[in-house]
Amino acid sequence: MTGEREPPDLRNLGDRLRQARGRIEGTPTDPERPPNQMGLALRVVTEMAAALFVGGMLGYGIDSWLGTRPWGLLALLVLGAAAGMRGAFREARRASGGDDGGGG
Amino acid sequence: MAEEAHGAAHGPLDQFEIHRIWELEMFGIDASFTNSALWMLIVVAAITLFLTMSMSGRAMVPGRWQSLAEAAYGLIAGAVRDNVGSEGRAYFPFVFTLFMFVLFANFLGLIPFSFTVTSHIIVTFAMAAFIFVGVTVLGLVRHRFRFFTLFSPPGVPVYLAPLLVPIEIIGYLTRPISLSVRLAANMLAGHTMLEVFAGFVVAMGIFGIAPFVAVIAIYALEVIVAFLQAYVFAVLTCLYLSDAIHLHPH
Numbered sequence: 001m002t003g004e005r006e007p008p009d010l011r012n013l014g015d016r017l018r019q020a021r022g023r024i025e026g027t028p029t030d031p032e033r034p035p036n037q038m039g040l041a042l043r044v045v046t047e048m049a050a051a052l053f054v055g056g057m058l059g060y061g062i063d064s065w066l067g068t069r070p071w072g073l074l075a076l077l078v079l080g081a082a083a084g085m086r087g088a089f090r091e092a093r094r095a096s097g098g099d100d101g102g103g104g
Numbered sequence: 105m106a107e108e109a110h111g112a113a114h115g116p117l118d119q120f121e122i123h124r125i126w127e128l129e130m131f132g133i134d135a136s137f138t139n140s141a142l143w144m145l146i147v148v149a150a151i152t153l154f155l156t157m158s159m160s161g162r163a164m165v166p167g168r169w170q171s172l173a174e175a176a177y178g179l180i181a182g183a184v185r186d187n188v189g190s191e192g193r194a195y196f197p198f199v200f201t202l203f204m205f206v207l208f209a210n211f212l213g214l215i216p217f218s219f220t221v222t223s224h225i226i227v228t229f230a231m232a233a234f235i236f237v238g239v240t241v242l243g244l245v246r247h248r249f250r251f252f253t254l255f256s257p258p259g260v261p262v263y264l265a266p267l268l269v270p271i272e273i274i275g276y277l278t279r280p281i282s283l284s285v286r287l288a289a290n291m292l293a294g295h296t297m298l299e300v301f302a303g304f305v306v307a308m309g310i311f312g313i314a315p316f317v318a319v320i321a322i323y324a325l326e327v328i329v330a331f332l333q334a335y336v337f338a339v340l341t342c343l344y345l346s347d348a349i350h351l352h353p354h
Binding site: 039042043046047049050051053054055058076079080082083084086087 | 270271272274275277278281282285286289290332
């Protein structure tokens with residue numbers, strides 16, 4: 001009513017709002033905790049196998065598109081294995097509670 | 105002993121068989137209504153029933169059912185907030201829908217004689233592919249060409265880029281496959297294991313008490329796995345969303 005009494009309240013409210021926003025936005029990323037070692041092992045294995053599979057399929061596709069059999073398949077299988085390792089490593093790092101490794 | 109279990113009409117893999125309930129041919133495509141489709145409908149009906157019934161009271165102090173619904177909501181809201189941040193709130197309905205569908209499909213699949221929708225890789229892959237395409241389109245719309253910086257990790261020397269960029273791209277393309285395979289493989293393995301042990305119970309006669317105990321233990325484990333895999337599915341969706349929105353967040 002009188003403009004005198006409101007500002008401290010409003011400032012207070014603003015502070016509280018900022019605090020609440022900070023709670024919402026400033027939370028660290030907290031990916032899934034590993035339930036057990038077997039779950040982690042399964043995750044790592046699917047990651048590696050899937051990357052190898054994708055690499056192989058891409059290589060096969062490139063080969064049948066450009067007619068470069070077998071070089072595309074060979075090269076992309078190696079790249080797929082590397083991607084699988086990277087993914088598995090990232091998964092393991094994430095599970096062990098550190099950052100996800102490799103800076104993204 | 106295993107022979108007898110297999111010799112019976114019911115093998116451990118029969119539970120995953122697809123039956124046509126209502127034959128339907130549409131534009132030369134077999135679009136029959138199968139037991140898989142039936143169970144998907146049951147899952148959706150169960151979710152609708154659960155959420156509307158439990159929240160119908162809207163009590164200030166929640167009852168048991170309402171707290172369950174609120175816990176599910178809070179779990180996913182928390183996952184979205186922690187992994188995507190406040191921009192992720194727009195995608196909460198999407199993640200929550202996915203989570204509830206996977207969760208209920210997993211749980212209903214644990215009822216004896218039911219059918220586990222999520223044990224079929226085509227079902228999980230359809231969801232994962234949808235997430236993958238959606239997230240990629242979202243990233244492209246939000247960041248245009250800057251989206252492709254997702255494939256070049258920061259702080260990498262230029263001469264390594266020709267090697268690392270293809271690796272990152274393969275890693276990106278791996279996502280829908282590892283996401284779908286993980287869920288389907290977990291369901292498939294657990295249910296097969298349950299049936300194999302259940303077969304031993306009958307085959308071993310009086311000594312069947314040992315596999316019977318094992319079946320109970322595995323069943324308890326499967327309940328946890330059913331929940332956990334649904335949660336992992338939701339959290340990974342959040343992480344992919346976060347990648348598309350922030351490009352290099354975590």
